[in-house]
Amino acid sequence: MSVLVDCAPARNSAASRPGLAPLLPVVGADTEVPLVPGGRIRYADLDSAASSRALVSVAEQVAAALPLYASVHRGAGYLSQVSTALYESARERIAAFVGARDDDVCVVTRHTTDALNLLAGCVPDGGAVLVLDCEHHADLLPWQRRGAVTVLPTEPTVVATLRALGTELARTRYALVAVTGASNVTGESLPLADVVALARAAGARVLVDGAQLVPHRAFSLAATGADYVVFSGHKTYAPFGAGALVGRRDWLDAGPAYLAGGGAVHEVSVEETSWAPAPHRHEGGSPNVLGAVALAAACEALAGLPAGALEEHERALRDRLSEGLTALPGVRLLRIWADSEEPTGVVGFIVDGADPGLLAAYLSAEHGIGVRDGRFCAHPLLARLGVPEGALRASVGVGSTLDDVDRLVDAVAEFLARGPGNRYELGSGRWQPVGDPRPLAGLGGADPAVVARGAGCGPAPR
Numbered sequence: 001m002s003v004l005v006d007c008a009p010a011r012n013s014a015a016s017r018p019g020l021a022p023l024l025p026v027v028g029a030d031t032e033v034p035l036v037p038g039g040r041i042r043y044a045d046l047d048s049a050a051s052s053r054a055l056v057s058v059a060e061q062v063a064a065a066l067p068l069y070a071s072v073h074r075g076a077g078y079l080s081q082v083s084t085a086l087y088e089s090a091r092e093r094i095a096a097f098v099g100a101r102d103d104d105v106c107v108v109t110r111h112t113t114d115a116l117n118l119l120a121g122c123v124p125d126g127g128a129v130l131v132l133d134c135e136h137h138a139d140l141l142p143w144q145r146r147g148a149v150t151v152l153p154t155e156p157t158v159v160a161t162l163r164a165l166g167t168e169l170a171r172t173r174y175a176l177v178a179v180t181g182a183s184n185v186t187g188e189s190l191p192l193a194d195v196v197a198l199a200r201a202a203g204a205r206v207l208v209d210g211a212q213l214v215p216h217r218a219f220s221l222a223a224t225g226a227d228y229v230v231f232s233g234h235k236t237y238a239p240f241g242a243g244a245l246v247g248r249r250d251w252l253d254a255g256p257a258y259l260a261g262g263g264a265v266h267e268v269s270v271e272e273t274s275w276a277p278a279p280h281r282h283e284g285g286s287p288n289v290l291g292a293v294a295l296a297a298a299c300e301a302l303a304g305l306p307a308g309a310l311e312e313h314e315r316a317l318r319d320r321l322s323e324g325l326t327a328l329p330g331v332r333l334l335r336i337w338a339d340s341e342e343p344t345g346v347v348g349f350i351v352d353g354a355d356p357g358l359l360a361a362y363l364s365a366e367h368g369i370g371v372r373d374g375r376f377c378a379h380p381l382l383a384r385l386g387v388p389e390g391a392l393r394a395s396v397g398v399g400s401t402l403d404d405v406d407r408l409v410d411a412v413a414e415f416l417a418r419g420p421g422n423r424y425e426l427g428s429g430r431w432q433p434v435g436d437p438r439p440l441a442g443l444g445g446a447d448p449a450v451v452a453r454g455a456g457c458g459p460a461p462r
């Protein structure tokens with residue numbers, strides 16, 4: 001049995017009310033999935049914070065680039081030159097989308113994790129790094145591995161957290177403050193302008209982990225005064241393997257090449273190598289042309305939305321979701337700060353007495369709804385929020401609708417009222433429906449248990 005894929009653009013005629021229709025058409029909006037009790041249903045994708053489906057316009061631009069594809073930066077052939085131009089113009093469009101200054105560099109990376117590891121190698125020796133304990137592991141582990149990193153406890157309010165940040169910056173000299181643009185667990189943010197002002201006053205630079213911010217809110221390096229931003233194409237409606245690191249040139253020109261190899265050099269002899277400046281210095285190997293084209297296309301589609309439309313769409317969905325879930329008995333929404341401003345469309349929650357993994361498996365098996373469960377690669381934050389065993393997360397994007405959100409709220413209500421309709425058992429660290437008849441389309445019938453064995457962010461303690 002194959003998944004029915006409808007790549008036709010969703011019609012936006014019902015969009016008079018925010019959230020009724022997708023804001024932008026995504027590939028696979030009408031994909032149906034099988035249910036364990038039988039039958040099929042349109043997949044309700046409420047996991048775009050993990051990975052978002054491609055925009056139709058992204059898929060179209062990738063399809064248009066494919067016949068022109070050839071080697072980049074190396075070939076004399078006409079199509080090599082076209083591909084090189086496509087790649088370099090994509091770089092410029094990505095940089096423009098995040099408000100890069102004239103002298104900033106845009107390195108095309110694989111994703112946010114890649115970009116943060118790259119930058120960690122370029123922070124000058126001896127330069128200390130400061131982060132908060134609410135970061136995704138991608139904005140913690142590269143610094144931890146590098147050496148001197150201070151992890152500041154997040155305080156219960158934004159005001160107190162900024163005060164603690166200011167105190168720490170006054171106490172110790174830091175080269176870099178690495179801060180999340182929006183939490184992948186709650187969608188909340190610290191006011192970036194305040195973080196930048198505190199860091200500037202103490203002579204530190206600021207890196208914004210934009211993985212959950214850039215796809216959902218307008219962001220500008222120039223306007224915020226931040227020094228670096230990193231983000232992922234696969235969370236920005238361009239799942240073709242590219243991400244970006246954009247920011248100040250000096251550290252990136254001075255740091256060691258991220259990958260030693262072809263494309264990153266000026267001159268090589270058997271004794272020594274002179275490395276190219278950034279961005280090529282950090283793009284050793286053959287570049288991901290189609291990934292860059294896809295990411296640039298997604299950036300332009302988001303930038304082309306009317307002012308405020310993205311926020312309005314996500315606000316309508318998030319409000320409906322938060323209100324619906326909060327009204328259910330025993331459901332608690334996660335929150336880092338009591339006084340934070342409007343979050344993005346990420347809602348972390350727990351249901352009293354319900355194992356998050358079991359609930360997620362039920363939502364998938366009996367309702368065709370995709371959410372995330374576990375510890376979201378943010379173990380220190382989950383511990384701070386008092387849910388070290390994990391939680392659930394629903395997240396919306398430009399392809400989400402009120403119908404998706406309503407289906408989730410109704411399904412959780414049904415679970416609370418009568419429990420799951422199927423039996424579930426724990427195997428390889430994940431809950432699975434007993435007697436799951438669903439084939440895994442496109443994987444040649446791979447055993448679901450094999451899929452469940454992926455390491456993810458580490459199993460939740462049980």
Ligand SMILES: Cc1ncc(COP(=O)(O)O)c(C=O)c1O
Nearest residue numbers: 111112113136138184211212232
């Ligand atoms: C806030 C945040 N930072 C970094 C990452 C890592 O992104 P990637 O897996 O694309 O490298 C994620 C992924 O979930 C994230 O949510």
